Amino acid sequence: MILGRVVGEVWATKKHPALDGRKLLIIAPYLWYAPSHETANLVAVDALGAGIGEDVVVCMGDPARRSLGSTSMPVEAAVCAIVDRVELSSDRGQRPLTFLGGRAPAHDAVTP
Amino acid sequence: MRLARVVGAVWGARHASGLDGAKLLTVESSNGGRVTAIDRLGAGVGDRVLVAHGTRVRDLTVGETVALKDVIVAIVDGVDDAEGDGVDEAGA
Numbered sequence: 762m763i764l765g766r767v768v769g770e771v772w773a774t775k776k777h778p779a780l781d782g783r784k785l786l787i788i789a790p791y792l793w794y795a796p797s798h799e800t801a802n803l804v805a806v807d808a809l810g811a812g813i814g815e816d817v818v819v820c821m822g823d824p825a826r827r828s829l830g831s832t833s834m835p836v837e838a839a840v841c842a843i844v845d846r847v848e849l850s851s852d853r854g855q856r857p858l859t860f861l862g863g864r865a866p867a868h869d870a871v872t873p
Numbered sequence: 874m875r876l877a878r879v880v881g882a883v884w885g886a887r888h889a890s891g892l893d894g895a896k897l898l899t900v901e902s903s904n905g906g907r908v909t910a911i912d913r914l915g916a917g918v919g920d921r922v923l924v925a926h927g928t929r930v931r932d933l934t935v936g937e938t939v940a941l942k943d944v945i946v947a948i949v950d951g952v953d954d955a956e957g958d959g960v961d962e963a964g965a
Contacts, residue, residue: 768954769952769953769954770952770953771923771947771949771951771952772950772951773947773949774948774950775914775947775948776923776947777914777934777946779933780946785947787952801875802875802876803874803875804875804876804923813953813954822927822929823929826929833933835933836874836925836930837925837926837927837929837930838874
């Protein structure tokens with residue numbers, strides 16, 4: 762799982778049928794929680810109703826499909842929690858959370 | 874999954890048997906990374922698309938015989954992001 766912030770939403774009419782009715786969010790991963798192969802924002806399916814500016818936990822891979830109730834969706838990332846608060850240990854708590862790529866998205870939803 | 878823009882098409886007369894009849898498009902995400910993905914939705918050059926990656930995604934969409942792991946799963950109509958700009962600035 763990774764921690765990231767919702768920075769956008771995507772609409773698509775023409776898509777794989779399994780994505781019908783699914784909400785697609787653009788997620789900017791926090792640097793420390795991003796998988797090593799991620800180099801940019803990612804798109805995740807949202808079944809919880811997260812909005813732009815909120816911080817979320819995104820699960821990746823097969824667990825993401827399972828969390829959506831189907832293993833037959835061509836999906837590799839899903840929002841599995843909307844973050845209320847983040848608490849960090851003291852050695853990291855003094856430093857601000859940074860985003861992958863360095864540029865902070867708009868909105869300061871969570872200040873740990 | 875990532876947002877990307879279609880920048881070109883790829884043809885090859887001689888290809889792996891699983892790619893018979895497949896339409897291959899080169900897509901570029903805003904960080905400049907390019908991959909070639911298989912397209913069954915009819916995307917064209919300039920279209921913004923959603924690209925999913927992985928063997929499971931490939932198996933579920935285009936079949937196990939396709940020798941590619943990147944699949945175009947949606948053609949994007951619109952993007953609403955925090956800065957109010959498009960896919961390129963969304964960094965996806």
